[in-house]
Amino acid sequence: MHTLAQLRAGELSGITRLDLVDGLTEFPREIFDLADSLEVLNLSGNALSTLPEDLHRLTRLRVLFCSDNRFTELPACLGQCAALTMIGFKANRIARVPAEALPPLLRWLILTDNCIETLPTELGERPYLQKLMLAGNRLQALPESLRQCHRLELIRIAANQLTELPQWLLQLPSLTWLAYAGNPLETEADAKALEATPRIDWSALRLEKKLGEGASGVIHQAVWQSAEQPPMAVAVKLYKGEMTSDGSPLHEMNACITAGLHPNLIRVEGRIVDHPQQTAGLVMQLIAPSYRNLAALPSLASCSRDIYPEDLRFSATVALRIASGIASVAEHLHGHGITHGDLYGHNILWNELGDCLLGDFGAASFHAISDSLESRALQRIEVRAFGVLLGELLARIDSGLSDELRRTLEDLERRCCQPQVLARPGFGEVVQTLAAFNSIN
Structure with a gap:
């Protein structure tokens, strides 16, 4: 993090990224002194409501973050920034998005948790x-012109006021990760599954070390002591209740419960009741420390693609075991009327044997279990996500895969990712195909 004093003293000359949180109410003009080098500007967490009309003087600026400020409209000056590709204005008060604010090279737009009713x-x-x-706004429709965005891979429209998913949206050739929970259009969670979930009193839990924290909540290792069983080591996730880029954390909790039991899911033991702050939470299976994340989150440069360790390699047996497990759990979720919405390597835990668990239901959405063109399209959008994952696994197999099997798996990858959405295989077919590969291998 940088300071305004450093900027004014000229100590930041030549930097490519500036992170400035200093209670700013006005854009510091000294930032223009960095115009020859500045590519990433982060002004999140200030009190800004405007940007200068001559922002385009920052000719190298590619990424701009202004989340958690006081903007009521997306600044029109952004559209004049010729190199700008990524814009983040999460958690402001934005009600208006003028067409003039959209730069020509726009690749990644974050307007989560605002007050937007329409888009240009x-x-x-x-x-x-x-x-x-676009999660957490007031949108009642999406501009039909988005049908022209053939490179659009990820869209978050959860927690808006949408009454239908446009047919053109479900036909976008590259759409891979879709979250639409919390809109009037969504099928409700299985009430029976929610009701049947055991209730675990907060007093029966003893929190221990913190295991991790994400946008939706905090996870602790804990001990669960009940009258019916000896003390049990568990994981406890306490939800923040705030809007995330994917949608509502409480909706995520419902999806975790409705998903039920599967060998490739983290088991839910019960729902927490009587928390002193009325915080919602789940008690879950504690994962062995031998499991680790398959990949890291996408970077600013990779945009929609995970980052894998450069030296990560798999045997064919391990890679196919991971692929088979994820295809199986995706088929299971679809059978329960759930699309995961974020089927990515960074949401998969794995060990050296190829055992794997799909986690993070923050982008999960409910759809009708009955077969229809819409449900089929929603499921096959997720099949494309699996195809991307399969390609990433195949690229890292270093042994045990014959040329013939590689060609066959690469063909499966291509079929999963083909632009005609309904022509992609369903997960039932994917599971059967991979099972045949595993038996041969």
Whole structure:
């Protein structure tokens, strides 16, 4: 993190990234002294409501973050920034998005948790648009012009006021990760599953070390002591209740419960009741320390693609075991009327044997269990996500895979990722295909 004093003293000359949180109410003009080098500007967490009209003087600026400020509209000056590709204005008070605010090379737009009711038609005229984060607004419709965005891979429209998913959205050739929970259009969670979930009194839990924290909540290792069983080591997730880029954390909790039991899911032991602050939470299976994340989150540069360790390699047996496990659990979820919405390597835990667990239901959405063109399309959008994952696994197999099997698996990857959504295989077919590969291998 940098300081305004450093900036004014000229100590930051030549930097490519500036992170400035200093209670700013006005844009510091000294930032223009960095115009020859500055590529990433982070002004999140201030009290800004405007940006200067001559922002385009920052000719190298590619990424701008202004989340958690006081903007009521997306600044029109952004559209004049010729190199700008990523814009983040999460958690402001934005009600208006003028067409003039959309730069020509726009690739990644974050407008989560604002007050937006409509979006300009011109949004669909940005051919490089790849990620669009709109959860937690007041949208009743999406601009139909987005049908032209053939590179759009990830869209978050959860917690809006949408009454239907447009047919053109479900036909986008590259759409891979879709979250739409918390809209009037969504099928409700299985009430019986929610009701049947055991209730675990907060007093029966003793929190120990913190295991991790994400946008939706905090996870602790804990001990669960009940009258019916000896003390049991568990994981406790306490939800924050705030809007995330994917949607509502409480909706995530419902999806975890409704998902039920599967060998490749983290088991839910019960739902926490009587927390002193009325915080919602789940008690879950404690995962062995031998499990680790398959990949890291996408970077600013990779946009929609996970980052894998450069030296990560698998045997064919391990890679196929991971692929088979994830295909199986995705088929299971679809059978329960759930799309995961974030089927990514960074949401998969694995060990050296190829055992794996799919986690993070923050982007999960409910759909009708009955077969229809819509449910089939929603499921096959997720099949594309699996195809991307399969390609990432195949690229890292270093032994045990014959040329013939590799060609066959690469063909499966291509079929999962083909642009015609309904022509992709369902997960039932994917599971059967991988089972045959495993038996041969």
